[in-house]
Amino acid sequence: MGQLNAGIVPVTPFQQNCTILFDADDKTGVVVDPGGDVENILAAIEANGIKVTAIWLTHGHIDHAGGAMELKDALGVDIIGPHEDDRMLLDNIEAQAQRFGLPGAVRNCVPDRFLTEGEVVSFGDHKFEVLHCPGHAPGHVVYYNRDAKFAHVGDVLFSGSIGRTDLPGGDHAALIRSIKEKLLPLGDDIGFICGHGPGGRFGEERRNNPFLV
Ligand SMILES: [Zn+2]
Ligand SMILES: [Zn+2]
Helix, strand or coil: CCCEEEEEEEECCCCEEEEEEEECCCCEEEEECCCCCHHHHHHHHHHCCCEEEEEECCCCCHHHHCCHHHHHHHHCCEEEEEEHHHHHHHCCHHHHHHHCCCCCCCCCCCCCEEECCCCEEEECCEEEEEEECCCCCCCCEEEEECCCCEEEEECCEECCEECCCCCCCCCHHHHHHHHHHHHHHHCCCCEEEECECCCEEHHHHHHHCCCCC
16 A cells, blocks of 8 residues: 555545545545536546546535536446535535636536444445544545544635635534534544645644634
8 A cells, every 4th residue: 555645636626625535655545625627637547547436525516516417427436425515505605606706617417325323434444433523514425534633624614724614504512513523533643635725734724714713
C-alpha cells in the first residue's frame, strides 16, 4: 500500500474543493464531491493517471453533488453517500441551481448507496470511517482515515470558520455538537481537507477557531 495522496480541483462559482484521494503507488482512488466543472475533474484524473473506483459525497448541496451524475456516467462508477437524511437536498439540486442562479447542466443526484454512522468505505487498502455530522446539512458525512490521521470534513468545519446553517435543514447547535463531539476528539494531530478554502489541523481549530472556543 502506498501513501494516501490528495489532489484538489476547485469547481463551481463557489470554488468548492473537489478532492481526488488516491494511492501514491497504484493510483487507485476516489473523487469526493464533484460539484460541477466535470471536464476539469476528468482532465485531472487523466493527467495523473488515477484509476477511479467510486464517487463519494459529503452532502447534498449543489456545489458538492451537482456534477456527480455526469461524472458517474463518464467513469462508470458508483456514487456512495452521503447519509440518507440528505435525500431531500439531492432531489432538489436542479432547484438549488435556479435558486442560486447557476448556469450549466447540473442534475438531481441518486446515489447508489447511502451511508450510516460507523460504516467503513475504502479503496485499495485505504479505509475511511464514516461519521454522520449533521448541522450544515442533515445528512452530512465526514470520511476519516485513522492510519493517515486525515479527515475530509466537507462543509462541517473550515480553517477558522464553520459551515453555514441558514440553508434548508441547517441546525447550528447540531453542527457545534458534530464538531465538538465527533471531530475534535479524534485528536489535535488530525489533518483535514474541507469543502472551501485551505485545510488545517483539528488542534489549531480547537484552540483558535472563534466558533469553537
Ligand atoms: Zn454545503
Ligand atoms: Zn460547499
